[in-house]
Amino acid sequence: xxxxxxxxxxxxxxxxxxxxxxxxxxxxxxxxxxxxxxxxxxxxxxxxxxxxxxxxxxxxxxxxxxxxxxxxxxxxxxxxxxxxxxxxxxxxxxxxxxxxxxxxxxxxxxxxxxxxxxxxxxxxxxxxxxxxxxxxxxxxxxxxxxxxxxxxxxxxxxxxxxxxxxxxxxxxxxxxxxxxxxxxxxxxxxxxxxxxxxxxxxxxxxxxxxxxxxxxxxxxxxxxxxxxxxxxxxxxxxxxxxxxxxxxxxxxxxxxxxxxxxxxxxxxxxxxxxxxxxxxxxxx
Amino acid sequence: xxxxxxxxxxxxxxxxxxxxxxxxxxxxxxxxxxxxxxxxxxxxxxxxxxxxxxxxxxxxxxxxxxxxxxxxxxxxxxxxxxxxxxxxxxxxxxxxxxxxxxxxxxxxxxxxxxxxxxxxxxxxxxxxxxxxxxxxxxxxxxxxxxxxxxxxxxxxxxxxxxxxxxxxxxxxxxxxxxxxxxxxxxxxxxxxxxxxxxxxxxxxxxxxxxxxxxxxxxxxxxxxxxxxxxxxxxxxxxxxxxxxxxxxxxxxxxxxxxxxxxxxxxxxxxxxxxxxxxxxxxxx
Numbered sequence: 001x002x003x004x005x006x007x008x009x010x011x012x013x014x015x016x017x018x019x020x021x022x023x024x025x026x027x028x029x030x031x032x033x034x035x036x037x038x039x040x041x042x043x044x045x046x047x048x049x050x051x052x053x054x055x056x057x058x059x060x061x062x063x064x065x066x067x068x069x070x071x072x073x074x075x076x077x078x079x080x081x082x083x084x085x086x087x088x089x090x091x092x093x094x095x096x097x098x099x100x101x102x103x104x105x106x107x108x109x110x111x112x113x114x115x116x117x118x119x120x121x122x123x124x125x126x127x128x129x130x131x132x133x134x135x136x137x138x139x140x141x142x143x144x145x146x147x148x149x150x151x152x153x154x155x156x157x158x159x160x161x162x163x164x165x166x167x168x169x170x171x172x173x174x175x176x177x178x179x180x181x182x183x184x185x186x187x188x189x190x191x192x193x194x195x196x197x198x199x200x201x202x203x204x205x206x207x208x209x210x211x212x213x214x215x216x217x218x219x220x221x222x223x224x225x226x227x228x229x230x231x232x233x234x235x236x237x238x239x240x241x242x243x244x245x246x247x248x249x250x251x252x253x254x255x256x257x258x259x260x261x262x263x264x265x266x267x268x269x270x271x272x273x274x275x276x277x278x279x280x281x282x283x284x
Numbered sequence: 285x286x287x288x289x290x291x292x293x294x295x296x297x298x299x300x301x302x303x304x305x306x307x308x309x310x311x312x313x314x315x316x317x318x319x320x321x322x323x324x325x326x327x328x329x330x331x332x333x334x335x336x337x338x339x340x341x342x343x344x345x346x347x348x349x350x351x352x353x354x355x356x357x358x359x360x361x362x363x364x365x366x367x368x369x370x371x372x373x374x375x376x377x378x379x380x381x382x383x384x385x386x387x388x389x390x391x392x393x394x395x396x397x398x399x400x401x402x403x404x405x406x407x408x409x410x411x412x413x414x415x416x417x418x419x420x421x422x423x424x425x426x427x428x429x430x431x432x433x434x435x436x437x438x439x440x441x442x443x444x445x446x447x448x449x450x451x452x453x454x455x456x457x458x459x460x461x462x463x464x465x466x467x468x469x470x471x472x473x474x475x476x477x478x479x480x481x482x483x484x485x486x487x488x489x490x491x492x493x494x495x496x497x498x499x500x501x502x503x504x505x506x507x508x509x510x511x512x513x514x515x516x517x518x519x520x521x522x523x524x525x526x527x528x529x530x531x532x533x534x535x536x537x538x539x540x541x542x543x544x545x546x547x548x549x550x551x552x553x554x555x556x557x558x559x560x561x562x563x564x565x566x567x568x
Contacts (some may be wrong), residue, residue: 016425025425026431071458076392081384100365101436104388108360109429111392115399116420132416136400141300141309145393149309152385166305260470 002045003271008034010064014117026107028098029113033071035089038248040208040275041066041176045183047271048197051263054187061121062131062182068114070175073144075107082152121232123186131182137179147171147210151237159237167237168209169202176205196262200272203259207279210252213238214245215282253279287327287340287347288554290363292318294348298401312382312390313397317355319373324492325460326351329467331555332481333525335547338471345405346415352398354459355418357428358393366436392558407470413468422462431455433532435521443521453486456531480546484556486541491563494536497522498529499566536564 014201018027042063049059078085078093079100084098095103118135121128139145147170154163180201184194217240240248256276262266295318302311326347333343344392362369362377363384370380379387405412423429431454438447464485469480501524524532540560544552 022425022430022433022437024437025430029425072392079388081388102433104360104363104365105429105433105436107392108356109425109433111395112424112427112429115416116424119413119416119420121497125395125413129403129409129413132399132403136396136403140396140400141306141313141393145389145396146306146309149306149386149389149393152389152541153306153308229346 003046004039006046006060006073007039007042007063007067010060011067014061014064014068014113024098024102025105025109027087028094028102029110030083031097032094032106033068033110035091037089039067041070041179043271044176044179044201044204044275045186047269047275048180048183048189048200049122049187050265051197051269051272052184052187052189052193054189058123058188059183059186061117062186065114065118065121065135066175066182067142068117069139070112072107072110072114073139074176075103075110077148079103082148089221121186122151127185131185134181134185135178138174138225138267143170145172147174156239159242164237164239164242168206169240172209173202173205176208177201193267196264196267199262200259203255203262204276204279206212207252207256209257210239210248211279211282214240214248214252217245249280256280286332288323289349290330290340290344291323291326291351294344295351296388298345298348298352298397299549308382308386309389309393311396312378312386315381316359316372316378316390317352317394319375321373323351325354325463327558328460328485328488329463329470331553331559332464332473332484333471335481335551335553335556336468336471336473336477338473342407342472342504343467343470345401346470347463349398349402349405349419350463350466352394352401353423353428356391356394356398357432357459358421359394363387366432371405402510405470411469415469418465418469419462422458427454427458431458440523443526445526446522448521448526452490452523455488456493457486460492461485477551480548480551483546484543487539487546488560489562491536491540491543491560494523494532494539495563495566498532498536501529502528533564540564 007120015030016026020026045059045063045066046056064221074088075094078088079084079095086093086096094106097166098106104209115132118132119128121131137143147167150163151167154167177198178201180197181194184197189197216238239251243251255278260273260276263272299314299317300310302314304310319418329343329350330340334340349470358372359378361367362372363379363555372375378390382390399416402416403412405415421427426492431451434447435451435455461482462485464481465478468481473481523535527535540563544557544560
């Protein structure tokens, strides 16, 4: 994927080198943030910039900032006190590899670097500031971090559909939606365009989340790059647990389709349509 | 202190209410961030805005953002995997009161809210963006988080003076210096003024850090609001451990004085001079 290559190259430049003090902290940040991955969020960011007519490069630093936020959240979620996951993307989690203290601080440092990167993004002050307002709202207590909080507090207890939707919308949907909105913003799209791309991101994000929940049930650890069945073992609230596998598959398809239909026809680039398909293709 | 009152009132408004979901997360954020404290950093921020001729209110949201960052760093530093402190400001630490998972997330959420608050500060886009660049640099791997990383990696081993100075400058100095710089910036001070106030902040920050290290050696737990002698027990790098108590006292005094001398005479407001005195007064 061409987008992912650009993102990896830029991440490599933005992350401090691991021979600069504090070396271990920088090494842990690079280990987690540069680990092989789909780069789904930054790829979406770049693709949405292009879909509104801008160059992909206009959204490159924003996409990297979002990948750093994503990486920070994975490191903290994997900690023993939260999800206690020892594998991430097929390798030892950050705390397994570097110790818990360094993992906590590497997450914090990636979070700080994300906002620093975005605040230095090459665009006019109004655009950069608007992007910071969007991203900070997306990661706060009514976004990424709040969704994780509800997720862990609901473990082992019966969760109704409204709560499950809130967990998904906040924990996964908000950052994916922000990836698309920021792409449209840096690409030069107006408020209406940003809103359409946010809707695309929310819907496709939901499709990915439901599909991930299904794969956690039916996939193998090798396919997932982490322990399979871990959601069920922890009594996590998931879509398949509430609705069964078949209804979940159908719901993922509907969300993916609805995401594409949120866009104007001219905005439905091959990449954005294929990505929505990819979210659910993995299930067949 | 009039500044602290304004800050507490504004923090009370900015922090999400604890009856809003996710309730426990919001409660933990308020518990830690509104705990009684000196509000040293935001008070400095407001005082520096006034010292350059602006209203204190111009720097109020910036000061609150800085207090949120400070509060985030205390929560994470107190975690079992890092400093393992059970007391903070005389009360149970966040993780003792709310559990480790919520404490990690409350720290993350305060960090996000800090940048959100700053990005919404009432000033022109260029000023707000400049403040975000300053604050994100001050908390990154060559600032607050990096200083903590070096601090824990040097526990139990002999630390030379250069390393100790770097720990102090990054872990404590950078956020206190940023408090002063942001105050001067929002108060309308030019680049030269911002630089003078940064220097004041670095020097007074060092005075406070050395004094805190001395108090950890000679104070009681009741005076400190946390376990006394905890630095020594953990083999932490401190100024008194390297130079003894007497030389440390003298160094604290010199830094406080040098901070005041960094400012123009017209900028040496009663508050800023008294605060520099206060840093070392506690030692007599």
